Amino acid sequence: MSPTVRTARHDDYDDIVDMTSDVWADRAMADYIPDVFRDWVDDDGAARKTLVADVGGHAVGIAQAVLLTETEAWFQGMRVDSEHRGKGLGSLLTDHLIKWAADAGASVGRSMVFSWNEAGLGQSLAAGFEAVTSFRWVHPDPADVTPEMTVRNDPATAWRYWQGSDGRDALSGLALDSGESWALSTLTQETLDRLAAEQAVLTVGEKPQGMACRVRTTESDGEQLAEYAVGVWRDVAAAQSLFTAIAADAATLGVDATRVLIPETPRHVAQAAYAGGDVSECPDYVFEIRDLRELS
Known part of the structure; x- marks a missing residue:
């Protein structure tokens, strides 16, 4: 029976639960899709599309596209489903979503894959994506501490530092998106201006030697979490002050933990481990289609 592609519905929920029950069984972690699926269905609209591959009236594949900006899709x-892998359903779903995103005006599309997810890495390449960057998370503990360097909430200075940073180059200009969890988009000066007013933008040093920006607080595994879109810095001393500033900022919010996105380079990972503490064990990879219109 040939598969069809259609918009996801609430009555697909049981199929989605079955499909995702063994996705990462060897990693001792549950898939998040069942937790968000109903919200995805409810939120479908001009900026978000969730599709399923249907075989015999059952959803056996799922994927979603989100417009993060006027030109960037995620x-x-x-x-x-494990019984239907290797039949091209992933590429079929992606092709439909690429057309949807291109028709909505997006010119570039991106996705994220855990570095240990070999099937996901292969699927991304098969669907036409190319790997463009990688990152890790750092988790400094919230604490009432004082950095050695001067700390300011200064978006203009943060923007200038970001533009000249090797971290920006390593990340291809991307940072954690302020609207969509687990998505990355291009960090702009306008975004920093807004975050300075609504959240926090941190620079360290009289002559800036590092910057970070907070995008939101959220709940994860029962803990209140402060998320920082990116952290970049010049050297070990700057890293120490930057992560101390993040710890202090998080403490003022009363959260339990933090998550800071950093570039996956030997320098950044090593210095973050020294200055910031807990660094995620594995990197995450970001894939990109640079011109969706060519594939739509």
Whole structure:
């Protein structure tokens, strides 16, 4: 029976639960899709589309695209039932979402894959994506501490530092998106101006030697979490002050933990481990289609 692609519905929920029950069984972690699926269905509209591959009236694949900006689309949640893998359903879903995103005006599309997810890495390449960057998370503990360097909430200075940073180059100009969890988009001066007013933008040093920006507080595994879109810095001393400033900022919010996105380079990872403490064990990879219109 040939598969069809259609918009996801609430009555697909049981199929989605079955499909995702063994996705990462060897990693001792549950898939997040069942927790967000109903919200995805409810939120479908001009800026978000969730599709399923249907075989015989059952959803056996799922994927979603989200418009992060006028030109940037994010693809996520790609899953295919274990009994239907290797049949091209992932590429079929991606092709439909690429057309949807291109028709909506997006010119570039991106996605994220855990570095240990070999099937996901292969699927991304098969769907036409190319790997463009990688990152890790650092988790400094919230604490009432004082950095050695001067700390300011200064978006203009942060923007100038970001533009000349090797971290920006390593990340291809991307940072954690302020609207969509687990998505990355281009960090702009306008975004920093807004975050300075609504959240926090941190620079360290009289002559800036590092910057970070907070995008939101959220709940994860029962803990209140402060998320920082990116952290970049010049050297070990700057890293120490930057992560101390993040710890202090998080403490003022009363959160339990933090998550800071950093470039996956030997320098950044090593210095973050020294200055910031807990660094995620594995990197995450970001894939990109540079011109969706060519594939739509």
